[in-house]
Amino acid sequence: MTDLPQLYFRVRDNGAAVFRVSTENRERRIEMEQIAVVNTNRGDFKAQGETALSPQEETVIHDWLQARLALLSARELDGIQQTVDHLNRTAQWAQAKASDDQLEHVTDDLLMAMHDLRSVLVRKKASRQ
Numbered sequence: 001m002t003d004l005p006q007l008y009f010r011v012r013d014n015g016a017a018v019f020r021v022s023t024e025n026r027e028r029r030i031e032m033e034q035i036a037v038v039n040t041n042r043g044d045f046k047a048q049g050e051t052a053l054s055p056q057e058e059t060v061i062h063d064w065l066q067a068r069l070a071l072l073s074a075r076e077l078d079g080i081q082q083t084v085d086h087l088n089r090t091a092q093w094a095q096a097k098a099s100d101d102q103l104e105h106v107t108d109d110l111l112m113a114m115h116d117l118r119s120v121l122v123r124k125k126a127s128r129q
Contacts, residue, residue: 007060015039
């Protein structure tokens with residue numbers, strides 16, 4: 001059997017459940033005991049119930065949290081870049097391929113969404129200057 005990690009992180013919305021991994025039993029079965037909960041929204045974690053975390057476990061959890069926050073940030077930026085690409089493809093579709101009926105179906109929604117986005121971006125840009 002390969003070396004198992006000391007801790008396992010079960011990713012969930014807004015964080016993870018942290019489990020202590022053990023095979024120290026007669027059957028050498030993998031046992032997982034939940035020891036903590038990580039909240040990526042708040043950027044923190046707390047021990048589960050009466051569990052006492054070792055300093056090493058706290059370090060591993062803290063490092064995982066920092067890496068997870070960096071990954072989520074990178075994914076968010078990538079999603080925004082994909083949105084820019086999608087807007088460009090939408091403009092090309094509207095110009096070259098869309099029928100009048102298709103445009104009638106989406107034009108008002110697109111214009112409102114773009115107006116809202118533009119308003120937010122202009123306001124944010126002005127506040128940065």
